[in-house]
Amino acid sequence: MTTVRQRNKLIIYPTFSFFLAAEDPVQGAKDHKQVIDALANSAESVGKIEKFFFDNTRELIRTASFSPVVGKVHIVDIVRDVLKYVPLRWAATEIVCFIYNYDKSLSYNPLTLQAGISLKTKTNQSGAYTESELYDILADIYS
Numbered sequence: 422m423t424t425v426r427q428r429n430k431l432i433i434y435p436t437f438s439f440f441l442a443a444e445d446p447v448q449g450a451k452d453h454k455q456v457i458d459a460l461a462n463s464a465e466s467v468g469k470i471e472k473f474f475f476d477n478t479r480e481l482i483r484t485a486s487f488s489p490v491v492g493k494v495h496i497v498d499i500v501r502d503v504l505k506y507v508p509l510r511w512a513a514t515e516i517v518c519f520i521y522n523y524d525k526s527l528s529y530n531p532l533t534l535q536a537g538i539s540l541k542t543k544t545n546q547s548g549a550y551t552e553s554e555l556y557d558i559l560a561d562i563y564s
Contacts, residue, residue, distance in 0.1 A: 470511070470515075473511055473515060474508075477506075477507045477510055477511070478503060478507050481502060481503040481506060481507060482497055482499070482503055485497050485502035485503060505556060506556065509552055509555060509559070510540065510552065512538075513538035513555060514538070514540065538550070538555065540555065541554075
């Protein structure tokens with residue numbers, strides 16, 4: 422995405438260089454296509470992922486921002502309160518997993534399942550982990 426500031430407004434334009442960095446633009450384009458193909462099998466799927474990220478980013482900005490004084494100015498720690506949780510929400514709730522069961526005919530039968538990490542929220546108190554707890558768990562695993 423390309424970010425432009427115009428008259429105290431932040432405008433974000435979608436572009437093809439949204440999350441991969443490569444010195445060679447041709448290799449970057451190939452890498453970008455591979456990631457998109459792995460995550461989504463159609464333009465509709467890509468649109469759903471984009472909508473999920475947009476809606477959740479907007480929601481977290483709204484809920485995490487605060488006003489230090491009475492007025493229209495609001496502050497948010499975008500990395501701490503938003504950017505680290507949106508992909509986590511997506512991975513926990515939206516990634517579709519494929520499980521293969523071996524049957525008697527020596528073939529595999531794919532069963533599609535939704536990701537199964539239920540996040541604990543204000544509206545879902547029975548979730549397994551809060552976003553912060555799951556982030557800490559994953560950070561411990563991958564660090």
